[in-house]
Amino acid sequence: MNELSAARTDAQAPAWRHLPALQQPAYPDEAALADVVADLRRRPPLVFAGEVDSLRNLIAQASTGDAFVLMGGDCAESFTHNTADNIRLKVQTILQMAAVLTYGASTPVVKIGRMAGQYAKPRSSDTETRGEVTLPAFRGDSVNGHEFTPEARIPDPTRMLDAYLRSGTTLNLIRAFTMGGYADLREVHSWNRGFTANPAYKRFESFAEELDRAMRFMEAAGVDFEALRQVDFYAAHEALLLEYEDAMIREDSRSGRLYDTSAHMLWVGERTREADGAHVAILAGVHNPVGVKVGPTTSPDDLSRLMDRLNPEGLPGRLSLITRMGADRIREALPPLVEAVRVDGRPVTWIADPMHGNTITSDNGYKTRRFETILDEIRGFFEVHRTLGTAPGGIHVELTGDDVTEVLGGGEHIDEAGLAEHYETLVDPRLNHQQSLEVAFEIAEMLKG
Ligand code: PEP
Ligand code: MN
Numbered sequence: 001m002n003e004l005s006a007a008r009t010d011a012q013a014p015a016w017r018h019l020p021a022l023q024q025p026a027y028p029d030e031a032a033l034a035d036v037v038a039d040l041r042r043r044p045p046l047v048f049a050g051e052v053d054s055l056r057n058l059i060a061q062a063s064t065g066d067a068f069v070l071m072g073g074d075c076a077e078s079f080t081h082n083t084a085d086n087i088r089l090k091v092q093t094i095l096q097m098a099a100v101l102t103y104g105a106s107t108p109v110v111k112i113g114r115m116a117g118q119y120a121k122p123r124s125s126d127t128e129t130r131g132e133v134t135l136p137a138f139r140g141d142s143v144n145g146h147e148f149t150p151e152a153r154i155p156d157p158t159r160m161l162d163a164y165l166r167s168g169t170t171l172n173l174i175r176a177f178t179m180g181g182y183a184d185l186r187e188v189h190s191w192n193r194g195f196t197a198n199p200a201y202k203r204f205e206s207f208a209e210e211l212d213r214a215m216r217f218m219e220a221a222g223v224d225f226e227a228l229r230q231v232d233f234y235a236a237h238e239a240l241l242l243e244y245e246d247a248m249i250r251e252d253s254r255s256g257r258l259y260d261t262s263a264h265m266l267w268v269g270e271r272t273r274e275a276d277g278a279h280v281a282i283l284a285g286v287h288n289p290v291g292v293k294v295g296p297t298t299s300p301d302d303l304s305r306l307m308d309r310l311n312p313e314g315l316p317g318r319l320s321l322i323t324r325m326g327a328d329r330i331r332e333a334l335p336p337l338v339e340a341v342r343v344d345g346r347p348v349t350w351i352a353d354p355m356h357g358n359t360i361t362s363d364n365g366y367k368t369r370r371f372e373t374i375l376d377e378i379r380g381f382f383e384v385h386r387t388l389g390t391a392p393g394g395i396h397v398e399l400t401g402d403d404v405t406e407v408l409g410g411g412e413h414i415d416e417a418g419l420a421e422h423y424e425t426l427v428d429p430r431l432n433h434q435q436s437l438e439v440a441f442e443i444a445e446m447l448k449g
Helices: 030-042 049-063 084-105 159-179 185-197 199-220 225-229 242-247 278-284 300-310 330-344 371-388 433-448
Strands: 068-073 109-113 127-130 133-136 233-238 249-251 258-260 265-268 290-294 319-323 349-352 392-398
Touching: 030 159, 030 242, 049 068, 049 109, 049 265, 049 349, 049 392, 068 084, 068 349, 084 109, 084 159, 084 185, 084 199, 084 433, 159 233, 159 242, 185 199, 185 225, 185 433, 199 433, 242 249, 242 278, 265 278, 265 319, 278 300, 290 300, 300 319, 300 330, 319 330, 319 392, 330 371, 349 371, 371 392, 371 433, 392 433
Parallel strands: 068 109, 068 392, 109 233, 233 265, 265 290, 290 319, 319 349, 349 392
Antiparallel strands: 127 133, 249 258
16 A cells, blocks of 8 residues: 655644635644644555545546446534444445446446535524524534533634544445445345335336346346455545544545545535635645535536635546535536636536435424435436536435434435424435435436436
8 A cells, every 4th residue: 555654744834824715713832733743643544545546537537427426424524423324324425326327327426425524614694693692603523522611612623633623434334344244235225125015115116127137137147256356445525624634635645646535535514715815725735536515506606616726727526616506506506617727628527416405494493404405406417417518427315324313304204293203413404215215216217317
């Protein structure tokens, strides 16, 4: 395995420090922050340059329709939910979705967990008010506590050390599951048969039978299922906390290139994606595949400046644009952007985030999304790319493997009253296990055309 041990020298001092940095915690104790950063800099990388390069190559294939990217996981991971069961069920859900999508797309599916590092959140307001009390907003478990008390909401840099360790143990378990036989295609297929056996998902029955036949064909043709017991599974998160991401940058001794070793892929969010801002600058300096969330106010000019900053040479797989327009806007907002990128000529991988443009508040006060609206945005994404002859490269969804009730609708018909049953998310509403599979089956039908 290649070496990523050499820490960055001062000569490579980060340009981002002089740029506007949005959404950063106001740490009360600068010295404590400096200690944490120094500690993180000495720690081993969480991912390796060779893996990161493999992922970049796979994402490049998705830019031309020769692979399909599936990114999924919590809006915000939490320290308390960082358990073996929670990780296993998320991995299982993503593997099940991937098997369905592989069949639908007839291409490899690139599996990326929004996991093992998704611990920091951008917020629309710096404060949160409940009744008479106003406190600093919760910014993710790597920054402060979710509990609504003044003490919990003080940013604590040592939380980054906890986030690092939890990311490492999560990755360790993911590697064990995906390399140790848990990802066996026959097993994944039988889980999916369990899903379609439920009368609520009867409409997928014929699809499931086709999949069954494909499995039997593979078996009869002598496919080596033993070789299909292992899969590559990657990790990604939003590069929000600049001090954390910077402290995780290491130089690859083979190539001399810098990698952010906190995850294979990093993205910048809709709120921090200024081409001249600190977040884009930090990602401009590393060799990982990167994503940018792109909302409905993005202009073609914004994209061109982002490409200049993040992928000046047009390296395939380097830049993904993760569109989150809203179901009612995607059909108008996306085409001019896709056209502009096509004229530019540098490759990007288009990924649909059908979650963040479709958040609503239910009458009983829950932050939620409608299953149908989520599907509609995905449909719009496919329609636009089909019309323009470009490749719909993948999807990015907020999901959990658990049986939560956070998104309205789906085959289980979760209604507003039902949201109260198992509403557990710390930030945004997630598809539950069944809803995630439903989305995968629906997309597989769209991919088959
Ligand atoms: C998110 O992915 O949780 C998020 C905050 O998205 P966006 O930056 O697109 O709003
Ligand atoms: Mn979110």
